[in-house]
Amino acid sequence: xxxxxxxxxxxxxxxxxxxxxxxxxxxxxxxxxxxxxxxxxxxxxxxxxxxxxxxxxxxxxxxxxxxxxxxxxxxxxxxxxxxxxxxxxxxxxxxxxxxx
Numbered sequence: 376x377x378x379x380x381x382x383x384x385x386x387x388x389x390x391x392x393x394x395x396x397x398x399x400x401x402x403x404x405x406x407x408x409x410x411x412x413x414x415x416x417x418x419x420x421x422x423x424x425x426x427x428x429x430x431x432x433x434x435x436x437x438x439x440x441x442x443x444x445x446x447x448x449x450x451x452x453x454x455x456x457x458x459x460x461x462x463x464x465x466x467x468x469x470x471x472x473x474x475x
Contacts, residue, residue, distance in 0.1 A: 378409060378410050378411070378412050378436070380434070380435060380438045381409060381410055381424075381435060381436070382410050384428040384430065384435065385406075385410070385428075388428070391403075392406040392407055392410070393406075398427060399420070399423050399424055399427055400423075401420065409424075415436065418432070421435070421436060
């Protein structure tokens with residue numbers, strides 16, 4: 376199961392996995408493992424990522440928000456993947472009124 380909120384924050388910044396990895400000083404493969412819930416970063420890296428996204432570690436990695444937001448995030452991520460173009464991501468993100 377993907378970490379949908381992590382993916383949302385990355386896409387909202389318009390970054391590829393490689394670009395995010397370079398920004399925070401890790402590898403693209405590690406970012407991919409975080410997004411796919413195969414790895415959980417240690418606290419120092421989790422804090423660095425959360426600070427980069429302007430959120431908290433709790434929200435980014437342990438989000439327990441309302442079900443509608445989670446459904447919206449899942450739908451939004453599907454639409455972004457279908458578009459196959461990162462430049463369209465910002466247009467898709469604007470369609471959702473996420474209360475994060």
